[in-house]
Amino acid sequence: MDKRTRAFQNSKKKGKLPLSIEQLKKSIKDQLHDEADLIFKKINVQNKNILVFYISYLIDKKRLDENLFTPLIYGDKDWTVEKLLAGLPLGESKEHQTVEDVCTKLISGSIGIYIESENKIVSYSILNNQQRPIEKPERESIVIGPQAAFSESIETNLNLVRSSVRSNDLVAEKFTIGSRLPTEVRLLYLKSLANDDDVQTMRQRLTDLKVDDIEDGSVLAQYVEDSSISVFPQFYLTERVDRFSYGISKGKVCVLADGSPEGIVAPTTFFGFFESTEDVYFRWNVATFFRMLRFIAMFISFILTPIYVAGVTFHYEVIPTNLLMTLGESRSKVPFPPVMEVLFLELIIELLREAGARLPTKVGQTIGIVGGIVLGQAAVEAGLTSNVLIIVIAMSALASFTAPSYLMGTAIRVIRYPLIIIAGLFGIIGVTFGLCLLIIHLLRMTSLGRPYFLPVYPFVYQDLDNALFRLPFGVSNKRSIAYRLKDDTRYKEKKSAKQKDIDDFGGYNEH
Amino acid sequence: MKSMFPIVCMFVMLIGCVPTKQIEKLGIVTSYGADLLEDGSIGNTLLYSQFDPNIKEPVQTAESQAHSYEGAIDAANLKTNYKLVTGQIRTKVFGKELAKTGIVRLLSTHFRDASEPATLYIAVSDTTAKDVLTSTTEVDLSKFLYNLIDNNRKREILPKSDLIDFLHKYDDVGIDPVQPLITIEKKRPVIDSIALFQDDIYVDSLSPEETFLIKLTTEKFKAGTHEITLPKEPFKEDIGYDTDKSDKETIHFVLNEIRSKSKVKLDDTEKLSYTVEIKLVSRLIEISEPLIIEDEKTIKKIEKHSSEHFTKQLEEMMEKLKELNVDPIGFGKIYDEETRNKKLTNKEWRDLYPTIDVKFNVKVEIIRHGIMQ
Structure with missing residues (x-):
């Protein structure tokens, strides 16, 4: 560890609670390097000094007024940390022991509330997230099928994925990558389907990744992929929500990074790069x-x-x-x-x-x-x-x-x-x-x-379907065998084979 | 990275080692003709294409004198500003006089050199090869000659006659090659008949009628067409009202979609007697007289007479072949197969061949005769 890093960490250790209002103000200002839009609002309720502080451009002011100041001032209670946590009509709350902790929350759109001489600071996240609306995919456009693309906000992206993979089986593990500029990264997979080794490999690679900053999902993919010499991409990067959730439903391990409209789907074969979700939406023979x-x-x-x-x-x-x-x-x-x-x-x-x-x-x-x-x-x-x-x-x-x-x-x-x-x-x-x-x-x-060359090398006969061509759904009822998923049968072949006729429902031929 | 170093080195060293043949710098020889000159050397005629935007005619002619095929190309190269290459050669024409002295010595490069093509046609000129290759400048003669032979072979008029087939039959004991014979008619080369070879020496030619018979015995027809001429006498009672009052002796039938099978059997290895079984299934498509076909009887009659007709023709041809001591049907090969314990030599067979006895057994079957009301 060099000198600068150590000095940086020492400075973080300052500011032990409890502090007076003025001391806290100074401490926060120091931490955030005199951020111009840092707002401190001191209120006095039942002889208790309460300090509310936030960065004004990061938060939703309407919610701040309605859900925080109104109950705080007019509630006229004897506020304590416990009451703050329980008695405010706001969802995402957290207690913090140190000023540094609360400062990291402030920069990601939280407000801090401190009651003088308490030894905890409470924070609420009321982020006013500026994001573009969900748009049509531009790089991977298809004719039929869902037309939603990822945006730069991981919350929106998770929302989109969750709403297309509606299963409580979907795990979204959270990682924070980047020592200088931390970025939230999510690892998504279906617990009951994805191969544990695959999940563990990806988890390991994400955990072991020690970089200062990941610029984008595509950069993250380059950091964690198998070979960085090759010109060929090894993970499928997609901006399509349906392609991403298709990967999840096939037992793949998927990664989303904050600030990036690219989702990573892994593992992917060479032939997978020539597969479009449109192939699934088309009839099998046309798709083939x-x-x-x-x-x-x-x-x-x-x-x-x-x-x-x-x-x-x-x-x-x-x-x-x-x-x-x-x-x-x-x-x-x-x-x-x-x-x-x-x-x-x-x-x-x-x-x-x-x-x-x-x-x-x-x-x-x-x-x-x-x-x-x-x-x-x-x-x-x-x-x-x-x-x-x-x-x-x-x-x-x-x-x-x-x-x-x-x-x-x-x-x-x-x-x-x-x-x-x-x-x-x-x-x-x-x-x-x-x-x-x-x-x-x-x-x-x-x-x-x-x-990478599955299913041609090593040759896996059963996987040829869906990798090189498509078969009708009645026949193609298996997931990839080579990936050793926890369950490789999608549905029973027999059940899907016979389509029910109108006679099977009605009573026309009863007599 | 260390392991890549020798590979990279090797590549750098090898740059420029492969001689380039950029097509715009080449004179691509497409046809070759050879004639026997008075002094015993070979007079060569080459047709080649070159790509000069200023010259209108794409096909050029070059002539040279040499004793071999490769020598001929070298000698001709001195007369052109392009590098003559022979990888696209499609037809080789040999003058009759040269063919009488044997042609295989001018074909040996094709089985020695991998860059020489093996899919080319060989033809014999009725006069000289030069006459054929300089007969006209209006068409691309190389293409013309190639398509002339190729299309007729595909239409099942000519028997198999490419280089591979020639060399195959030349090397085998007991079978002789046949190749098309070309004459010039109205300044265009045409196929007149087929040339019979004894090994690689030109002996005589067969008419198109006889060509059909050769093909009938040696190959299978898949969809051939043939016109046969039968005497009118036996069909007199079946002929309806005839607008043509002229008195004719013969009646012509055209058979098409001919499917045929032939089998040559050696009945007796001592007496050398063979039976050739030919089965010919076809459709009757044209008759020169208004023959009324109402029942099976008429059809049976046509079948019977045409079978006899073919048998007679085959026997006549066989006599001719025996006289010439040429065996294009390959009786000797069958003899060799039957008598496995002793190896047949070419000389032995030439002595035996005129003594063989062949019985032909032709069965013609007409399965359709069209819709007529």
Whole structure:
């Protein structure tokens, strides 16, 4: 422990109760470094000096007047700490032994009440929380299904989760992380379902996390995930309430952090990142089609441009003759080797995307569409790129945006670049080598200690459904077996198999 | 990280070691033709595509003189500003004179070098390969030739005739390859007949009619079409009112959706007598005369006569093949399979082949004859 930390802790130890009103005032002022909006109100009821203090912009003034001052002054009682705790029409109360304690409450929107010469301070939380209303999700939009997104307030978020997972089984363990700027973090899971090891692992990682500050839920995820070298995300970060509670109902361990609209769902497999809650809302066959489409899109996204580079630079033999003619004609006007051409165009696309994301929405849209078309056309006419490549690049860029998880989409876009370069140097052998490295990397990865490539490696036949495709609900009545949940059956297969007919309810055929 | 160091080193060292073949710098040879010259060397004709935005015609021709296929490419390379590569070659045409001296020596690169394609067609030119490959500049001849053979093979008119098949039959004892024979008609190459090879030496050609018979005995038809000509005499009583008053001796039937099965059996290994069982199921789709088909009897009659017709044709062809000492049906292979204990040599079979006795047993079945009211 260095000198400064020790000095800081010593200063905290000052201010033992009981104190006089003036002493207390001074002590609080010291603690809060002369906060300008710190209000002290001294009232005298039945010859007792009572000091009420709060930070004015943090609290709800209406409730302060109605529920505190009114009963305090007009109640005309002989106030004691016990009476304060019991006799005020306010909910969240606490007693404190030290001034430091009460100060930490003050900054999070509480008011403190001190009766002179008592050795306890009472605090009530009447926080006036400034928050934006619940909005539609913007990063993960879907067409059908619930349209609620998390906001920055953990209370609102917990409220949303609790109201979609209505079970007293839902545990929300509380952690405070950050030594300098503490943040409230909640660990949510279903007690009767979630694997105890998973819960314990996450609990351990949260408890052991010693950092000064976590900026956001996504930062917290980076602190607690398994491998920080990898480009692939290991926990699913979602702003969707339904996605979050879907995770909880599937026995996953979920984390919410205060001040962040991102919920963490763990453990997640590689294939989980291509799963959207919309897949559940759609009919199973349609959902399977879209899930497959996303896998193919992901594959196209990182393999198409490297294959183009390899084919055009080294392997003219494998290109179908008719395509070869088209490719050759469009390539013949380009002065660069294929790898430079591809990198150049990929760079343009990435610039467009980045610029589109940074600019205000209206300008951003124009940049995206007009920029794409105009620049592409201009590049072809200027003889900088071939027109076949424009299609190839556009396809792989589009495909990378189909991943429901934005983080996974960016990861796929990034791994494309090494593959392109390796394809330009060594051709298809290089691409194969790169893909092998990639697959080895993915196979070795874990998410909360669980294999990342489940259920393909290790192969779990029963889990293929819901991970790679979807089956009708009558058949798909199991939860993931590989995660070893406490209960892996959702409902009995037989019961769901037969749908009741109108004849089963009515008495039409009784006679 | 330490373990990554040698890998990274290796990569850095290897950069630039792989020779690039950027397509815009290549002259992609798509067809190759070879002819025998007077002095015994080979005259080569190459068709290649190159990608020059200033040149309108995509297909160029190059000629060279050499003693081998690879040598021909090298010699031709001196005459172009592009790097000639042969990985996309689709057709190889051999002049008749060259084919008579054997062609397999010009095909050996395809089974030695992995970057040479194995899916290409081989054809024999009725005159010279140069004539075929320079016959026209209006169409992309490489594409034309490839599709000419490919489509006819897919339509079940030509028997299997690609490189793999050729080499396979060349290497096997007791079976000889057949390949399409190309002539020029109105400045376009056309398939006239099929060339018969004794091993890799061109011997003679067979007409399209005989090609059908070869295919009938060696392969299965899945949906073939064939026109047969039968004498009119036996059908006289079934012919209805005929608007065509001219007197004709023959009647033509067209069978389509032909499905066939054939089985060659060696009945006696000593006497070398074979039975070929052919079953042909088809639909009657066209008749040149207004034949009235009212009952099974007429159909039976057509079936009987066409069976006899096929048998007769097959026997005639067999005589011709025996005379030429060419065995495209592969009787020798069956003999070799039956007599496992001694290995058949090519020479032995050439001596035995003219003495074999083949009995054909063709059964034609017409299962439908269309809806006619």
